[in-house]
Amino acid sequence: MTTFTFILIRQMPGNPFSIKVEQLMREQNLTVEEATNRAGALFDFDPNRPLLEQYTEYMGKLLRGDLGKSIISSEPVMNMLLRFLPWTLFSVGLGLLISFGLGILIGMLMAYWRGSLFDNVMTAFASVMYGIPDYVIALLLIIVAGVQLRILPFAQMLGGSTPGIEPGFRLDYILDLLFHAFLPVFTYVITSLGGWMLTMKSSTMSTLGEDYITVARARGLSQRRLLTAYIGRNAMLPLVTRLAISVGFIVGGAVIIETLYQYPGLGRNLATAILVRDYTVMQGIFLVIAISVVFSNILADLLFGLLDPRVRLGKEDAS
Amino acid sequence: MTVTPAAPEVVLSVRNLCISYLTRRGRLRAVNKVSFDLHAGETLALIGESGCGKSTINLGLIRLLPPTGTIDSGEIVYRRRDGQTVDVRGLTTGQLRQFLWRECSMVFQGALNSLNPVIKISSMIYDTAAAHGMDKKEARDRALDLFQKVRLDPRRVFNAYPHELSGGMRQRTLLATALLLRPQVVLMDEPTTAVDILTQRSIIDVLKRLREELNFSVIFISHDLAVAAEIADTVATMYAGEIIEMGPVAEVFYRPRHAYTLGLLEAAPRLSVGREELHSIPGSPPDLVEPPPGCRFHLRCRFATDECRTTPPPLTTAPEDERHTVACYHTATILKTRQEELARD
Amino acid sequence: QEAPAGVFLGTWPYVLKPDHNLNSFSPNGPTANLGVVYWQLVEMPAAFYKWAADEYVGLLAESWGFVDGGYELTLKEATWSDGSPVTADDVVATYGIGRILGWSQFNTVASVEKVADRTVRFVWSGEPSLLAERLILKENIRPAATYGALAEEALALAADGKTRDDQEWKDLNAKINDFRPDALLASGPYTYTLDDVGDSYMSLFWQPNSLYSGTVNFGEIRLWAGETEVTTPLVLNGDIAWSTNVYPPATQQAFQDAGIRLLIQPRGYGPSLLFNHDVAPWNIKEVRQVAALVIDRSENAFLTNGFGATGTQYMAGILDAQVPNMLTQDVIDQLNPYTFNPEAAADIMTQLGYTRNDAGKWVDAEGNTIKSEYKFPGDFADFSAAAQNATDQLNEFGFDITPRAVPWQQARDDIFAGNFELSVWSWGAGSPFAFSHLRNPVIRFNYAGLGEGQPGMNFPMEFEWRGEQINLTDLINNVNVGLDVAAQQERAGKIALILNDLMPFIPLNIILSTEPWNEAELAGAPADDDPILQNPSSDSFVILYLLEGQIAPAGG
Amino acid sequence: MIGFATIATVPGLLIGMVCGLIPLGIALYYRQLRPGLLGWLACAFSGFACGFLGGVPMIVLTTAVVISYAYVNKQDPFTSRAALAEVNFEETRLELLLRLLAGLGNSVRAGLVALLRNKAGFIGFLGVLFFFLMSVFGPLLIPYDGRPHPDRRLPESRTLFQAPSAQFPLGLDWQGRDILSHVVHGGQGLILTAGLAGVLTTIIAVVLGALAALLGGVVDQVFSAFSNFILTIPQFPLLLVLASVLTFESNVALALLFALLSWPTLMRAVRAQVLSLRERDYVEAAIALDLGLWHITLREVLPNMISYIVVNMIFSIRVAMYSIVGLVFLGMVPLREPDWGVMIFVGRQQGALSNSISVWMVLAPVLAIALFQLSLVMFTRSLEEVFNPRLRSGL
Amino acid sequence: MINPAPAAAAPLVALRHVYQTYKKDNHLLRVLQDINLEIHPNEILCLVGESGCGKTTTGKIIAGLLTHTEGEVLFKGRPPASYTGARERADLRRTLQIVHQDPFASLNPAHTIGQILSYPLQRHGMVSGRAALRRRIWELLTLVDLTPPGDVVNKYPHQLSGGQRQRVSIARALTVQPGLIVADEAVSMVDVSIRIGILKMLHRLREELRLAIVFITHDLALAKYFAWEGRIAVMYLGRIVEIGPTPQVIGQPAHPYTRALLAAVPEADPDLTRHKQQIPLRSEDIPALAAIPPGCAFHPRCPFHVPGLCDASLPPLAVPAGFQQQAACLPLHQPEGLRRYGT
Numbered sequence A: 001m002t003t004f005t006f007i008l009i010r011q012m013p014g015n016p017f018s019i020k021v022e023q024l025m026r027e028q029n030l031t032v033e034e035a036t037n038r039a040g041a042l043f044d045f046d047p048n049r050p051l052l053e054q055y056t057e058y059m060g061k062l063l064r065g066d067l068g069k070s071i072i073s074s075e076p077v078m079n080m081l082l083r084f085l086p087w088t089l090f091s092v093g094l095g096l097l098i099s100f101g102l103g104i105l106i107g108m109l110m111a112y113w114r115g116s117l118f119d120n121v122m123t124a125f126a127s128v129m130y131g132i133p134d135y136v137i138a139l140l141l142i143i144v145a146g147v148q149l150r151i152l153p154f155a156q157m158l159g160g161s162t163p164g165i166e167p168g169f170r171l172d173y174i175l176d177l178l179f180h181a182f183l184p185v186f187t188y189v190i191t192s193l194g195g196w197m198l199t200m201k202s203s204t205m206s207t208l209g210e211d212y213i214t215v216a217r218a219r220g221l222s223q224r225r226l227l228t229a230y231i232g233r234n235a236m237l238p239l240v241t242r243l244a245i246s247v248g249f250i251v252g253g254a255v256i257i258e259t260l261y262q263y264p265g266l267g268r269n270l271a272t273a274i275l276v277r278d279y280t281v282m283q284g285i286f287l288v289i290a291i292s293v294v295f296s297n298i299l300a301d302l303l304f305g306l307l308d309p310r311v312r313l314g315k316e317d318a319s
Numbered sequence B: 001m002t003v004t005p006a007a008p009e010v011v012l013s014v015r016n017l018c019i020s021y022l023t024r025r026g027r028l029r030a031v032n033k034v035s036f037d038l039h040a041g042e043t044l045a046l047i048g049e050s051g052c053g054k055s056t057i058n059l060g061l062i063r064l065l066p067p068t069g070t071i072d073s074g075e076i077v078y079r080r081r082d083g084q085t086v087d088v089r090g091l092t093t094g095q096l097r098q099f100l101w102r103e104c105s106m107v108f109q110g111a112l113n114s115l116n117p118v119i120k121i122s123s124m125i126y127d128t129a130a131a132h133g134m135d136k137k138e139a140r141d142r143a144l145d146l147f148q149k150v151r152l153d154p155r156r157v158f159n160a161y162p163h164e165l166s167g168g169m170r171q172r173t174l175l176a177t178a179l180l181l182r183p184q185v186v187l188m189d190e191p192t193t194a195v196d197i198l199t200q201r202s203i204i205d206v207l208k209r210l211r212e213e214l215n216f217s218v219i220f221i222s223h224d225l226a227v228a229a230e231i232a233d234t235v236a237t238m239y240a241g242e243i244i245e246m247g248p249v250a251e252v253f254y255r256p257r258h259a260y261t262l263g264l265l266e267a268a269p270r271l272s273v274g275r276e277e278l279h280s281i282p283g284s285p286p287d288l289v290e291p292p293p294g295c296r297f298h299l300r301c302r303f304a305t306d307e308c309r310t311t312p313p314p315l316t317t318a319p320e321d322e323r324h325t326v327a328c329y330h331t332a333t334i335l336k337t338r339q340e341e342l343a344r345d
Numbered sequence C: 001q002e003a004p005a006g007v008f009l010g011t012w013p014y015v016l017k018p019d020h021n022l023n024s025f026s027p028n029g030p031t032a033n034l035g036v037v038y039w040q041l042v043e044m045p046a047a048f049y050k051w052a053a054d055e056y057v058g059l060l061a062e063s064w065g066f067v068d069g070g071y072e073l074t075l076k077e078a079t080w081s082d083g084s085p086v087t088a089d090d091v092v093a094t095y096g097i098g099r100i101l102g103w104s105q106f107n108t109v110a111s112v113e114k115v116a117d118r119t120v121r122f123v124w125s126g127e128p129s130l131l132a133e134r135l136i137l138k139e140n141i142r143p144a145a146t147y148g149a150l151a152e153e154a155l156a157l158a159a160d161g162k163t164r165d166d167q168e169w170k171d172l173n174a175k176i177n178d179f180r181p182d183a184l185l186a187s188g189p190y191t192y193t194l195d196d197v198g199d200s201y202m203s204l205f206w207q208p209n210s211l212y213s214g215t216v217n218f219g220e221i222r223l224w225a226g227e228t229e230v231t232t233p234l235v236l237n238g239d240i241a242w243s244t245n246v247y248p249p250a251t252q253q254a255f256q257d258a259g260i261r262l263l264i265q266p267r268g269y270g271p272s273l274l275f276n277h278d279v280a281p282w283n284i285k286e287v288r289q290v291a292a293l294v295i296d297r298s299e300n301a302f303l304t305n306g307f308g309a310t311g312t313q314y315m316a317g318i319l320d321a322q323v324p325n326m327l328t329q330d331v332i333d334q335l336n337p338y339t340f341n342p343e344a345a346a347d348i349m350t351q352l353g354y355t356r357n358d359a360g361k362w363v364d365a366e367g368n369t370i371k372s373e374y375k376f377p378g379d380f381a382d383f384s385a386a387a388q389n390a391t392d393q394l395n396e397f398g399f400d401i402t403p404r405a406v407p408w409q410q411a412r413d414d415i416f417a418g419n420f421e422l423s424v425w426s427w428g429a430g431s432p433f434a435f436s437h438l439r440n441p442v443i444r445f446n447y448a449g450l451g452e453g454q455p456g457m458n459f460p461m462e463f464e465w466r467g468e469q470i471n472l473t474d475l476i477n478n479v480n481v482g483l484d485v486a487a488q489q490e491r492a493g494k495i496a497l498i499l500n501d502l503m504p505f506i507p508l509n510i511i512l513s514t515e516p517w518n519e520a521e522l523a524g525a526p527a528d529d530d531p532i533l534q535n536p537s538s539d540s541f542v543i544l545y546l547l548e549g550q551i552a553p554a555g556g
Numbered sequence D: 001m002i003g004f005a006t007i008a009t010v011p012g013l014l015i016g017m018v019c020g021l022i023p024l025g026i027a028l029y030y031r032q033l034r035p036g037l038l039g040w041l042a043c044a045f046s047g048f049a050c051g052f053l054g055g056v057p058m059i060v061l062t063t064a065v066v067i068s069y070a071y072v073n074k075q076d077p078f079t080s081r082a083a084l085a086e087v088n089f090e091e092t093r094l095e096l097l098l099r100l101l102a103g104l105g106n107s108v109r110a111g112l113v114a115l116l117r118n119k120a121g122f123i124g125f126l127g128v129l130f131f132f133l134m135s136v137f138g139p140l141l142i143p144y145d146g147r148p149h150p151d152r153r154l155p156e157s158r159t160l161f162q163a164p165s166a167q168f169p170l171g172l173d174w175q176g177r178d179i180l181s182h183v184v185h186g187g188q189g190l191i192l193t194a195g196l197a198g199v200l201t202t203i204i205a206v207v208l209g210a211l212a213a214l215l216g217g218v219v220d221q222v223f224s225a226f227s228n229f230i231l232t233i234p235q236f237p238l239l240l241v242l243a244s245v246l247t248f249e250s251n252v253a254l255a256l257l258f259a260l261l262s263w264p265t266l267m268r269a270v271r272a273q274v275l276s277l278r279e280r281d282y283v284e285a286a287i288a289l290d291l292g293l294w295h296i297t298l299r300e301v302l303p304n305m306i307s308y309i310v311v312n313m314i315f316s317i318r319v320a321m322y323s324i325v326g327l328v329f330l331g332m333v334p335l336r337e338p339d340w341g342v343m344i345f346v347g348r349q350q351g352a353l354s355n356s357i358s359v360w361m362v363l364a365p366v367l368a369i370a371l372f373q374l375s376l377v378m379f380t381r382s383l384e385e386v387f388n389p390r391l392r393s394g395l
Numbered sequence E: 001m002i003n004p005a006p007a008a009a010a011p012l013v014a015l016r017h018v019y020q021t022y023k024k025d026n027h028l029l030r031v032l033q034d035i036n037l038e039i040h041p042n043e044i045l046c047l048v049g050e051s052g053c054g055k056t057t058t059g060k061i062i063a064g065l066l067t068h069t070e071g072e073v074l075f076k077g078r079p080p081a082s083y084t085g086a087r088e089r090a091d092l093r094r095t096l097q098i099v100h101q102d103p104f105a106s107l108n109p110a111h112t113i114g115q116i117l118s119y120p121l122q123r124h125g126m127v128s129g130r131a132a133l134r135r136r137i138w139e140l141l142t143l144v145d146l147t148p149p150g151d152v153v154n155k156y157p158h159q160l161s162g163g164q165r166q167r168v169s170i171a172r173a174l175t176v177q178p179g180l181i182v183a184d185e186a187v188s189m190v191d192v193s194i195r196i197g198i199l200k201m202l203h204r205l206r207e208e209l210r211l212a213i214v215f216i217t218h219d220l221a222l223a224k225y226f227a228w229e230g231r232i233a234v235m236y237l238g239r240i241v242e243i244g245p246t247p248q249v250i251g252q253p254a255h256p257y258t259r260a261l262l263a264a265v266p267e268a269d270p271d272l273t274r275h276k277q278q279i280p281l282r283s284e285d286i287p288a289l290a291a292i293p294p295g296c297a298f299h300p301r302c303p304f305h306v307p308g309l310c311d312a313s314l315p316p317l318a319v320p321a322g323f324q325q326q327a328a329c330l331p332l333h334q335p336e337g338l339r340r341y342g343t
């Protein structure tokens, strides 16, 4: 995987050097010579070095847990990852959890009241939402809610936190974080909600047909207990695996959204890194993506085992 | 011999119950004008082939039909221990919830599917208790006691997940749970189908004993005549949604008056007789969306006459025993055939 | 002294922490993060250039001028934000490091010497030129207090006669890049610390010790991060009062509808259609001329950027606004204007032996249409619009061209590698010198200005033209040499005529900077006809007007 | 070339009308005028829509339907209640053909009925049909507006964008072109490419998944490892690189690329499905009857997966559509207009979303895509019924 | 009574010391142990036992659908490996057919009954020509009492009732003219009223077509009825514990397990069943296959077990004194065996 991405990334058109030249020319209106000279002095990166040599060096470092330094800023890539990853995990994770929670709730109710107006409206809503790209939703959200209706103070909401606020375990800081996370989280929720709703609906439908639901009814259980412990929990099981797997795509999915909302996460960082061809940073982020995909698959297994005693005990039996 | 309660007090009285399902092809009348009385401590066995509406009656009695099923008409009257009567059809959802399990509980076909696979037996017990205002401690004690009674290792089962139990254990667990709130009536839908012989035996034995100890009434659904013969006080034969014959167990087995009951008896192999001649009932069950006119059984009946083909036979009472009712035109012939067969053995 | 109350709301796509640093020699330092305009409010250059008047206004410089064999610069009595004076040492240190970094000033400058406390002298190595003067006056001067130690090492290396091929030199270069100062000493009225860099905006804060601290009207300059798409709603909402991004016409319309003024300034470039001269028939001069004739450049301009672009008028390889300065009227009169004329173009095609087929496409003798792929950077709204429209127009005339969007990095690399048939890139320059205009793109995107194995457009630079043997590379490289303006005009004129005739590329249009300026928040912008608006956006009036206090919070 | 080239042209119509004469003639022979006329219309219509590609297969289908009406009265020996000795099992080739056609016709009819039965599914079907008709016949009604119209600029306006008006129901785009015409013309390519991508994904996934499940062992492990590998590849740089190396000139190449990137998930599902189907009793019976691997794969396993495969194929089509739009959005595909994806791309680039007069350039294609996808989702419900013999014949 | 073993003819299928072991999560599941069986042409053998005791596994090994882990299986006296050549192997394959338990799962829902029957007929060239094919289908359907055949031939399996489907399964097995049919719980999922009809039909087929039938069931009454003329083999935890002619095994069971089973079966006769004497087991639960008790596997549940004997060594399957069937019970083989039980 690493090898593949390594080669892949170096094959991308453009290199950090020439891109910097272009940027200098465009932004500072320098002439080619000026820009070339300035850029030349800025990098200790040699695009003409043999790929194999670069590769062996990189892999050697990687094995020691060293992801190298950013070509552009000489910042150790590991530091950058550690700095940006929490934002992405927080926002996408929150979005995922909320959409998952809401999705299974609505999906369950849809199945429970299947055929009703609520069900039909929600099904249509979910299917339509599923078809609209997330960036379009994000742009519409800004323009309509932020600019035209002015119901969102979206300028203040950009970024990860209000500049100057002191990080800490304080209510105002946490509220500030939530305030800033609102836009991306809302977008993630809106775009992924439909999928969860539809899957949960079909899962609930099949659970509703199970005998133990009828038996539970016959035992006179309250509606709430029935919906949560019997219908909800069982119908949720197959979705949990998918939830865990989507965790793996957290990082990859956030690029455009984070850029639009200026959210300081890994996605926005990836976008910048790709733009300036910061090879080492890209490499680091892709590694994170690959690891998280693998990790989430393991997580899926674990979670499933945790929630479904059949699997859990099956494992214990074996040992 | 047949146990006849001295003062047969009716706990459940069903009159002209009609239940139908909405299907693609139209209304499917799964239960048609069914009436019976269930007495205190009595075990009523409903027998009949697959699809004749046994489970539907069962679900109808406690109003847990699937969304496509509706009770079209009829009366279900339940008599509580304090003598008050309850019209089950008239209960509100909340009342129904209170009614269920406390007064009338059930054991379903297929033990594995009747238990929620992801919660422990203990939480199932607690849930049930909580829904009926029984406190945790009491529920636990009672459950452990019942587990003991159904010959389970109480502690192990109480803390187990369903999949950790074998089929027989699950079925006995269900039986114990059904008795948790000391109901007067337990509905049992084929509790011994698809279990092994030895397990079936233990369930039968346990059921018999509990019934004596706790004195509840049972509606026992089965298509296995042998099981019905062993535990029922009263047997009702169902065909195509109707009860076509009902009476004390000995009456029905030794003096059947309906061609279908006779057919069932003739098709049941017995171990303790040597080589025997058995017969099956030809044909297959009728379509319930468009049931045949006249006697619903006439297409498969070897005694059928023109009368059978046009007019449904009325329910009549046997002269020997007024508890024995039957809907057939040829009761005498059938009775004679059966007696000859019995004599031959 | 109290900080003024106003907040200036601007925008710049700065880099986030931790990439962000305060080393203004490093790629992610203030240089890049503030952009030319705002950087000059922190580390000021010697002077500000007014284009229309062709004169410099001193910022840090008190006096400046050519002296025998060199150039002398005397600084005003200014102080850095820590209170220490700005001196000649600062200039020496700045250039000491600049030499290691290979600044282009050193193409003509041999050394920078301290003459007096506040005076430095630049000693020429080559021929003095106005271009060299401009580079000197526009360079931002950095504090020796911060970079002095590095500068000393640098000067020592230079004194030892080391060159950029020496390892010490390379090591020092790396050391300079890795240097991370804790604070940004400012000669201008604003500075910032890394704590002021937020995710969504960063702030420059007023400091009292600058020459201009007393005149500016803003206590804070707030820069919102983000590119066009991100800043659009912020401008609409009034969170950004002035933005230098390029907005597409629909957005400009939205600004106008929202009552936001649009300031028009030159931007210093425009899209040009590049031919690959290895690909038939684009290697035929007449075919290129035909292409120039059949593209309605004002339509193309309008679609490129609405009123933010004008169709090229002179077709001389020099931005229209500079043509009257750089060329003589005589030459201007000789230039073929390539007015939109499909009939004339059709005639040329017929003469070349092409015929039109049933579908209206031009075909050669074998019946082949003139098929080409037009590669353009899909992520640049203006270039891609220009390219798409040019394609449309060429196809309308009867060529058979497919547009193909690629990421801009690839488009650029493909042009360098000669891996294209038609493409689009910028022409012109934001510079008052013909050299910068003329080399772009014929040298920049041609083998002449590229490395080995990079043919670029592969336009032959040595050829016979009107009976004369021409070496176009030499001609262009020497166009601005010396201080004789008339001679420079003459040389430029010749090149212009060559380009106008051979059409190695088609300068489609000239993009203007259409900058939203929210008058509800900012007062003091010049009137539309104010000559200062002829300054291109890199020499924006905002620099001067802010420092001089002409720009103020509206209503305040 | 004749084929898709004859879409919605007079030759196409003629082809269809001529094709339709066959079912019509047969219908007249059997005195079944109504199905005959319907068959003729269907042929004419699909010939009009797809030329030979539509007309010729339609002959077979409609003829079969016609015959299925007529054949009811024919005596199939099997439908007789006579004794074995009295039954004649011989039949001529013509009779066989008729019998087979009648069977096909009955299936078609049953399929149609199943299609119409599910309400949501039917609405979905109508939606899909609408988009199909719009793409094929829309161009006949609404000519493509491809040239910029600087002349349409409203006084005082800085752009050529215009809000919807009576003349231009969806407004004008950044070049002053009619957005409606772009919506009508722009679906073809996208739908076709996405459809192709979905089909290819499904084919790859089904073939590999079935092979992995049926052959097991090393093959299984290799395929599974490979699918895992594909899943962890960061797709974004891969696309960037591929876009710089390849030109996605043809829809086929683009579709293939998508198929190559998106088969793994479906393949896993198919593998699991085949594994479970392989355990079915009827497969064991087929083994006991020594019917051979081919028979088992094609006749026993595959038919029971068809519904699953088709539903997943539609799902893949939706995903492909979404991804292609994304790819266009990133500007990595030749921007051939008219195309919904290109509209979104250019619209965003031209700032269309910032302004209520211009927002339709993006909203219109987005809604078109969303509605098309909605139709597909709903349509799958009907398809499930069509492919399930249990539901289909439970009339 | 009838032990149909004309010693000369080789048995159709012979199992000699067959073991079947599965590995599951590091456990060894000993599903079958030391199974010895011979099935002769036209014979009825009935396998009975509780769920999971290995009946289906044995059946599949007999039908050649499953390879065993140890021991020897001979088909017509030869090991399967000796069947070389496609033709020979195909012939062998076709000799052995299976009818599954679940009539819903054993017919492919995607094909009509006609198709289901025609595939094997065509594949093996059992008929030539379309007319012959259709005639043969007609015959087969008539043979299994699906009359008139026209009513079912064009239907899909789901349009038939369970009994009809089971008949189709049987007809399908008959397409290739097998010598042996393994009927794995073939009637346990069809309705009581129709079971007997199918069993009668199987009997008839056996006579008409000289079939051998291995009948697997857990219903002893049914086994008794069906296999009256054949043998019954009682299995417990992967072993045969008793095998012999049906009337003997049912009428005079030897092994305690068989006796417990027989006693536990309720009878369709109220008086009889309520007065049947029960044999109380020592434990309700059957041990797991992964942990089969040592010695006689039944000893932890056996009311007659002799400590130190039953749990120590494996009982051999032999004919105890006074019995005509073989049984694997140590106390029975001891001189005082019969007395201990008080038969």
Ligand SMILES: Nc1ncnc2c1ncn2[C@@H]1O[C@H](COP(=O)(O)OP(=O)(O)OP(=O)(O)O)[C@@H](O)[C@H]1O
Residues within 6 Å of the ligand: B021, B022, B023, B028, B030, B049, B050, B051, B052, B053, B054, B055, B056, B057, B066, B068, B069, B223, B288
């Ligand atoms: N949810 C339902 N929708 C439509 N029809 C149903 C439904 N449930 C049952 N039926 C039909 O109602 C009739 C009676 O079904 P029921 O389940 O009561 O039979 P049963 O006697 O319990 O059969 P079994 O012995 O197989 O359990 C059958 O014909 C069945 O097909």
Ligand SMILES: Nc1ncnc2c1ncn2[C@@H]1O[C@H](COP(=O)(O)OP(=O)(O)OP(=O)(O)O)[C@@H](O)[C@H]1O
Residues within 6 Å of the ligand: E022, E023, E024, E029, E031, E049, E050, E051, E052, E053, E054, E055, E056, E057, E058, E218, E289
């Ligand atoms: N492929 C397999 N892998 C692991 N265990 C298996 C496998 N096949 C069968 N078994 C186990 O072997 C045992 C015997 O199975 P078998 O199906 O032969 O029992 P059976 O007597 O037919 O039971 P039933 O009456 O339930 O059909 C069971 O415990 C089963 O779990």
Ligand SMILES: [Mg+2]
Residues within 6 Å of the ligand: B054, B055, B056, B109, B189
């Ligand atoms: Mg039932």
Ligand SMILES: [Mg+2]
Residues within 6 Å of the ligand: E055, E056, E057, E184
């Ligand atoms: Mg089995």
